[in-house]
Amino acid sequence: MSAISIGLLGFGTVGKGVYETISKHQGRLQAIFGREVKVSAILVKNVSKHSLPDGEVLLTDNFQEIIELPKLDVVIDAIVGREPGYTYLRQAISRGCHVITANKEMFAFHGRELARLAKHNNVSLGFEATVGGGIPIIQTIKQLLNANKIERIEGILNGTSNFILTSMREENLTFEEALKIAQEKGYAEADPKNDIEGYDAFYKAVVLSELVFGKSPSQETSVREGITGITIEQIRVAASLGLKFKHVASIQKEQETISCTVKPVLTGEAHPLYRVEGVQNAVSIDADIVGNISLQGPGAGMFPTASAIVEDLIHIGKADFPAVFEEGKSEETVLEQPVWVILGDADQAELPEGFETISKVSKDAFIVKASFEAVSLLAPDLKAYQVLGYYAPAAEENKQVQPV
Amino acid sequence: MSAISIGLLGFGTVGKGVYETISKHQGRLQAIFGREVKVSAILVKNVSKHSLPDGEVLLTDNFQEIIELPKLDVVIDAIVGREPGYTYLRQAISRGCHVITANKEMFAFHGRELARLAKHNNVSLGFEATVGGGIPIIQTIKQLLNANKIERIEGILNGTSNFILTSMREENLTFEEALKIAQEKGYAEADPKNDIEGYDAFYKAVVLSELVFGKSPSQETSVREGITGITIEQIRVAASLGLKFKHVASIQKEQETISCTVKPVLTGEAHPLYRVEGVQNAVSIDADIVGNISLQGPGAGMFPTASAIVEDLIHIGKADFPAVFEEGKSEETVLEQPVWVILGDADQAELPEGFETISKVSKDAFIVKASFEAVSLLAPDLKAYQVLGYYAPAAEENKQVQPV
Known part of the structure; x- marks a missing residue:
């Protein structure tokens, strides 16, 4: 059978992640599809700036060369901005290609029209990567919607602004200092407006609104406010009250109006988003039958986003039951020795x-x-409990705790 | 078109939740299936103990009467224990019925055989409700498996034992006191062994192991240990180190061996399960491409479990894209006034x-x-931030914080 032929639009972080994932996990993909999965062409802005290990891939700055390929099954959109992405995907759908997009701005504005077109042309439209990077938010919401009415979604949908707020609080930095670090680490663009002013989170919220409520939020009742006004002094006052600033997108329906707000709010310890730190994303979903469900994970990045795109790709052709991957031996992982707290009356000297x-x-x-083996040899009056999660040992040795 | 006919096995908490959910949301189900969805028969132990508002439903203590109904499309298993559930579901599948189960013990032992039978008979087999109650763990894992190899799963899979550990720590109770409260609240059975000794969590871990790795955990490398040995003194020592006891199920593959451990461990603040309290369940999934994803939500209870079952039911007949529910006006919800922290140089008297x-x-x-409206009228030198999550006001009025 001939290979599944993919046209990849864009070769930045996301595009490269998709290309590498498809190359590296070819065995896995072939096991699922029963044939080769091949990136046939890549659209770039400047052909001379790129080189590829695989000479068979068409590298071009002209979309027409891609859409006119003799064989093209899937188009993956990994470029940014409303255009030319929208026009390209319309052309791809009209040709009968399945499409997958990670382009949230374009999809926020044109998602509904693309969904209509895709349905009309009987092709799939995947957009898992538009919201929450590698977290399967779209699929989970679809699953919940099978039985539930979703009443409200609150989410941390932009890792850059969450990283800045976390750094300000934890490292005692000003907004400008934290932004600079985010830029140095590659989390923020040279022009960071899209992230720190909440545009990026707002686009994602619009995608969720369309998915959950079937329409976009009302302009009158919606708010988009960035985090540039948050000061370290405000963060300290909030901390003294046990509260943390979070840049939260909230989508809810009241009567027939959908409101979407993206703004800095304060979260208390009981809130599902309180503990979401750094570049992590998370959503908290309130549904009428099931109650509250929350999901957390990597909201951006090369491979998490590529994972979401490849999930969509496989969704196009998958059977009802997932294939269990059996590629023979998995690579051996070198595990660090586990950390344990040992309780009981013992001196260090008595340990084996x-x-x-x-x-x-x-x-x-x-x-x-x-090791587990060593722990199993402990005297029976000592009890060892494994510690999960990083545990930073106290700086002072023999730190005393209150006697118990 | 004739109604979809369901046989419901068991009419305890889960069975009742399913029956009520199907009755109450009939409009929603009809919109999806295009026809009525009807519980035709319910299997109970003692017919005289139950009564139903709908006289058309067959209430019986004899499964043969159900399996011999002239029309039977779906059988939902909401009973407990390996038998007779396994035998009943085999009969249902052989007859060509779709089956959905919430019975984790049965499914841990016989899930693979039922999956084989269901495939052979070309019917669906839903088991979302066997693990994590209303949290869509099974569907999320299937989604991640599309692109990823899952390397490890850690989870709090039993709400009862987590409730006991949380109560001991927060309320300073002994194990026995906390267990008594769990029993009074209906979270624990009169015989709590299944929960507190880790059997329930272990069954769920086996279901996950079969789903993710295609086989059951090795008996040699697996451990099941309950929480009955945890004392309030141990909890205090752990707290002094910034650690919390959690009863964690862990499933991982090393070389070709699957190990499953259910045991009390200590979690540090950075661990995804550290903040999971009370009867909540959660899983943390490590996958090779996407990284770590965590999900949290209600792990048990009448309606969360019913929600998972109804999701499976709709999955049987759903199209690729979910229907967006549009049942006209939603009920008006009375919202409590939001809580705000107001920052800026102002006296209380100056507030509008x-x-x-x-x-x-x-x-x-x-x-x-x-209200939002009142806040919008604040003087421009005051900044109001909404507080999400419950915020308990300080007992002392005018409590001072460090000047900022």
């Missing part, structure tokens, strides 16, 4: 071999690194 | 009407309740 003491916190408790 | 002061925390910050 193979225990690395990190700190002794009291006469009844110390923290160690040790 | 419609502001209810909760507490003044410094000369530059106070907490109020007010």
Whole structure:
């Protein structure tokens, strides 16, 4: 059978991630599709700036060369901006190609029309990558909508602004200092307006509004406010109240009006978004039958976004039951020794071999690194509990805790 | 078109939730299926103990009467225990019925065989409700598996044991006291062994292992340990180290061996399960391309579990794109006035009407309740930030914070 032929629009971070993922996991894709999955052509702005390991791929700055390829099954949109993405995807759908997009601005404005066109032409339209990067938000919402009415969605939909707010609070930085670090780390563009003024989050909120309520938010009741007004002093006052600033997008329906607000709010410890830090994204979904569901994960980045796109790709052709991947032996992973808290009346000296003491916190408790095997040899009056999540040992050795 | 006919096995909490959900949301279901969805028969242990508002439903203690109904499209298993559930579902599949189950113990042992049978008979097999109640864990994992290899899953899969650990820590209770409260609240059975000894979580972990890795965990490398050994003193020591006890199920593959452990561990603040409290469930999934995704929500209960079952039901007949529910006007919801922190140099007296002061925390910050409209009328030198998540006002009025 001939290969599945993909036209990839854009070869920036997302486009490269898609290309590499498809190349690297070809075995996996072939097992699912029963044939080769091949990027046949890539649209770039400047052909001379790029080179590819695979000489068979058409690298071009002219979309017409791609859309006129003799064989083209899927077009993946990894460019930004409303145009030319919209025009290109219309052409692709009209030709009978399945389309997948990561372009949130374009999709916020033209998603409904593209969905109509795709339905009319009997092709698939994947947009998992437009919201929340690698978190399967779109698919989860579709699943919940099977049984539920969704009443409200709150989300941290922009990792850049969340990173800035987290850095300001944790590192005691000004907004400008935190923004500079975000730019140095590649989280923020040279012109960061799209992220810090909430445009990016607002586009994503519009996509969710269309998906959940079937229409865009009302302009009258919607708000888009950035985080540039937040000061370190305000963050300190909030912290003294046990609150954290978060840049939250909120989409809800009251009577027949959909309101969408993107603005800095304060979250208390009980709120599902309180603990979402750094470049992480998260959504909290209130649905009428099931209650509240929240999802968290990487909201951007090369491979998380590529993962969402490849999920959409496979969705196009997948059977009802997922294939379980059995590619033979998986690579061996070198695991760090687990960390344990050991409780019980014991001195460090009594521990068998193979225990690395990190700190002794009291006469009844110390923290160690040790293998599972070593722990299984402990005296029965000692109890070891594994510690999950990074545990930073106390700076002072033999730090005392209140006697228990 | 004739109605979709459902046979419901069991009429306990889950069975009742399914019955009520199907009755209450009939309009929604008819919009999706294009015809009536009807519970035709319910299997109970003791017919005289139950009564139904709808006289047309067959209430019986004899499964043969159900399986021999002239028309039967779907069988929903809401009973517990390996038998007779397994035998009943085999019969249903052989007859050509779609089956949906919430029975984790049965499915942990017989899921693979039922999947084989269902495939052979070309019917659907839904098991979303076996793990994580209303959280769409199964569907999310299927979605991630489209592109990713899943490397590890960690989860809080039993709400009862998590409720007990949370209550012990937060309310300073002994294990026995916390268990008694869980029983009074209906979270724990009179015989709580299944929950507190980790059997329930282990069954769910087996279901996940089969889904993700295509086989059950190895008996040699697997561990099931309950929470009955955790003392309030241990919880205090852990708290002094910034750690919380959680009863965590962990499923991972090393070489060709699947290991599953259910045991109490300590979690640090950075761990995705650290903040999962009370009867909530959560899973943290590590996948090779996308990275870490976590999901949290109600792990049990009448309607969350019913929601998962109805999602499976609709999955049987749904089109590729979800219907957006448009049932006309939604009910009006009475919203409580939002809480705000107001920052800026102002006295309470200067606030316009419609502001209810909760507490003044410094000369530059106070907490109020007010409508969006009232807040929009604030003087421009004051900045109001909405507080999401419950915020408990300080007991002392005019509590001072460090000057900023």
